[in-house]
Amino acid sequence: MVSDLSCPSLTLLSRSGARSARAWRWTRAAALLALALPTVSCASADPVDGEPDTLAESVGEGAQALTFAIDPRKSLSVTDTDIVAEFALEDVLQHFIDQTNDPGLTPTLLFKQMFDTYRKQSEGLSPSLGPHCDDVPNSTPPLPEPDGLAEPFDGSINGWPVMCSRLVGNEASRDPFAPPPDDSAAYMATTLVNRFDLADPEGADCGEYRIVFARRSGITDTGARNLFIFEARLPNPTPSQGREGCRDVVEFWHGLSDPALTVQDRATALKTFYFDGLPGFAPVFDIDNYAAGSGQIRVNDFLRIQAPQDDWALREFKLSNTCAGGTCNLLVVPTHIDDNPAMQLFDPTSTDARAVSFRSWFVDNAVESLASSGDFNRFDYPTLVPTPFGAGEATLITDHNNYRLALGSSPSTFRSNIQQKLTAIGSPLTPDQLLARAQSISCSGCHLVKTSGAGSNNDVGLSSSIPDNSLTFTHTSEQTEPVPEDPTRTRFVLSNLVTDVFLPFRQKVMSDFLDGNPILGFEKSGAWTSSQATLSLTTGWVTEGIRSLRIKTPNAWNQVTSAPFSTAALAPVGNKLTFDFFNSPVQPNPSWPGTLTVMLSIPSRGIHSQHIGSLNLNTLTQNTFSPVTFTLAAPNVAALNATPKPSDVSLTIELNVNGGSGPYYVDNIRFTN
Template sequence: MFSKPSSSSSPVRSHVGSAPAGALRRARRAALVSLAMLPVSCADLSPTGGVPADLAEGDTASAAQELSLAFPIEGRKSLVVTNADILSAFTLKDVLQQLIDQAGVSLTPLQLFQQLMDTNRKAADGLGLGPNCDDVVISGSDGSINGWPIDCPRAVGFEADRDPFADETADNAYVATTLSNRFDLAPPDGANCGEYRVIFARRSGMTPGAFQLRNFIIFEARLPNPTPSLGREGCRPIVDFWYGLSDPSKSLATRKDALHDFYFDGLPGFEPVIHIDHYGQNTGPFGGQIRTNEFLFAPEVVGDPPVPFTTWNLREFRLLHSGSGTSATLVATPSFVKDTPAAPLFDPASTDARAVTFQSTSFPSLVERLAAADDINRFAFEPGYPTTMNAGESQMIGLQNNYFATFGSGTSALRTSIQNKLTAMGSTLTPDQIVGRAFSLSCSGCHEPIGDATGSPTVDLDLGTTATLAKASPFVQTTEQLESDPIEGGQRFHIAEALTDVFIPFRKNVMADFLLNNPILGFEKPGAWTSTQALLSVHTGRAVEGISSLQVLTPGSFHAIVSPNFSTAGLTIGNKITVDLFVSPAQPNPSWVGNLEVLISIPSAGINNQWAGNVALTPLTRGSFQTIQFASLSTATKNALSATPAPTDVKLQFNFNVTSDSGPYYLDNVRFEN
């Protein structure tokens, strides 16, 4: 209900110029808490102090309190760990042995390793331990996965004839190079706590110039949330653990032991990372997986006679177990590569039924989600994308996985469909940039981004973003090459520029926002905010902080968006309600968008639906987040919010008075600022 007419409006503070969404807030965080953030342009900062010019004086202090951490997040300790001493506690043999013990099978680590490698050989040449690459032959190929052709055989299959455990220093032995914290992959509903990875590399790749003797095995465990009813909050012990690794008082030896225990034993109440159920036993996008990334074709590897030249290749496996006792089985089973549509699907001339469906329905339905993100880290496909479209492998040399080569540059129904979707949402992106974003999500697109149909190494991948996706080192994001470790001392394994400049800063943001911010006010909890008029959902593409914002669809003219009760404990309380708002550039009535007002209730203080300000939406810049600050709260209301003990029954209500079907709108990062 209204407690004051909505004719007045309050000043609007907008993000500067063409800076990406959230750039100012990232700049503020960098200045205040020494967290490395994504680069911002000079236009985002004031000429003197490195704080956004539009921040009021009191904002600096309140932001510092809101965002203060006991110690900064160190990316190479809490997100991507490559210190050689720490990694020495992890061996491929130990990982395989733990999985075997959990499954209760009568295998050895050598047999499980050989079975995995043997999947790259034809059955006639294999060891008979499990699947082979020619189990399903399709027209035009000697093998397939998920109905799409694959290289069969591949030289890496000869690894099945070798023992990587006989001599830990031999070229064919494997060394752990990376531990990776991917809490940023935990979904908004907290169904799981993200992925936690360990990467092993063939030691032959450590030799300078051994470009053709490389193989990586990546164990990507999806860690269950033991209390999913709590949402992502149930994962807090995991985040606290990784954050604690940045504690400067902790020695390298202490962190080494802690990481080993986390992976092999688990935190109290959590399963260990290395567990037979975490690598694809459960179907769906959140099941986890094992991946290989290999380029083995030199004579030492391929044997005599040599297998013909092959390319960098990435494949995905599910570790499946069943039965018990003498009937127990544990098998690494080839699977499709997630989020990697097969390149022929983009071919306008294709008559394949899958391509027809992909071009008419599947891919057009992904355009809005691909176009919505302003940050490379937030690119994603919509849930429910049909897995039948995923390729059986992803290659990084040649045109096997080059979407631009099959999409072409000419007129096509798919190009027109993509453009129509972009026009409807008011996006300035092009169909080629949307296809490029889809390509960047594929294995090869992430590891070796190319920007045209020829695969030219000199053409960058145009994603329509400020930040670019740098080429890897080469072909991999984490390498087996050692370098001096300036943080820990000793040596560490080198990582790619894309990790240091793009991915790690984003993951720092996600960790800091989770540790410090209120999930209700950050719209991080699906279903928390409600409306009887608007259609609400969390959106992970457009967001200023955390992993999601609230998408608001407005089928009518009035829509009340109501929060659940929340506590102000731990919040910095200023005298104005502030929120970041995205107004869609596609408006049915561009000359009048509408108004947004906010009401506040604190029943324990006798405050019910108190009007707290109104903002006209028509003058706002559309197509990017704008920071809106409403009218000043009364002294009594501010005192009630700041009371000790903190009130637990605070509720906000945002009322959209807008043109029907003028959304979507996006709300994010509600706070109380001066």
């Protein structure tokens, strides 16, 4: 199978003309989008494209009160049947085709080509439309399965085994767009998803924007389900501004919660966002958003007739649009699954060179990242899992993708190395809890929480275990329920994990971005500096937004100072300064962990490094965040609230600790009353 979709020698078709042609369509949608975009009060002018705003200005533009609350079912996960019905799979595939010059290609042929990849060459369409699952025969034996397999692992993707063929390949012989009453094999849209929480912290992109299509047969037959998910990664047109360059996108999604919008208003706005894009942004359905290095298309396949519920497979695909001489070839090509290591890599007895390399990489890079979070939503690897480790498919035939089972319970060098790393960073987690975290962010582990027996993955070392999935496996459903505020309308059902765990987190990330600021929230790189400590922004131990400040202290005395910021958007500033501080459990001298001091400077008001407060670190619980509050003197409060508002405010955090202690984390500085 094709495992590398990049080919720098190929010429890609330019679509600047197509994007220009979209301009006229914005005329008809401008009034509606004007309703959706201004979602914060006293919004300031946008920065000039490509010109980064200053740090002081960026804080002045943040922290603006939202004019209406974020409704998660309108601004994060939209499943209203009358809205998603506006999205047809045939239209999406045709939109892709319109962006290339592939003579004779139709939505039906593109669909058939994609699902034909699940079949062997000898079983595939003739003439062949693209790759097949046995193009690269499998040479890596899968781990044994207690229940056995009905389908052989005869193919491979990225050097890892995949079942070949699978019954879902027969979709290539069906009509996915058939109208009623012969539409059991046709597909319907069920969910539109805003994943701004996945935006690159440095602002290279604005997150993922998804749409789920489900096979209609799943409405009545749980043994004939197939979910087809387009997960576009939307590029940031002004990456020099960081995530601030994505503000229009976030405000658009927030605007969908505006009570003034009708259902049709929201449907039209979403359709425009997906097909045409916001001004200055590519549309969601841009073929580049699903190409190598960007987003992906995924298929959740349950099409095994009379098979047990756990016979499921997920595969990932990319759009490959190669052009030469003005003619292009658009294909949907299987690829490895990002951030989903193959199970065989966790086998401590494996002598496969990839497994040996992975075990070293995992201990050196992944252990601390996976351990450094107190929130299930923030479990992550430090970087994208290196490509050679990415599984060819995710399966759940009993425990095929279970990392804990692969590690085993017996002593091993791999298990010992994980424990040594956990001990070194002061983590109370066990190797099994750490692998349960890795399992929980894999495709199979995210969908199915195994609560008992060997290889269970619900104990991830938090105060409470991961709850069971109310939909058993998937997070979206073909079943519907009444819309609470209007029972005459319906919406597709979401799992309890989505509604109770994922959406509240994503809502907070969105809200923190809209009414927070990048310096006091530690969202902007380079905004805090130190000549003594080693600083970095991290996405693990976080209480607000998506990043916090990580302070590593090789020296005993450390000063960490912010860039100047304005209090214009913070007014009125309260008389207390509060922030969240993570006290490290790594202490060379536990009897004296040290002290923390905060100082304030406002040179324009004659205030220079003025002491705000100090405390002993032995008063703070280790290995968790604690709120730290200092009361500001009345003259300082007056200076912060002076007119005009000062724009040269800075804070200094001083840590007098034992050299080699830490790391410490700071997040969510705020002025309160």
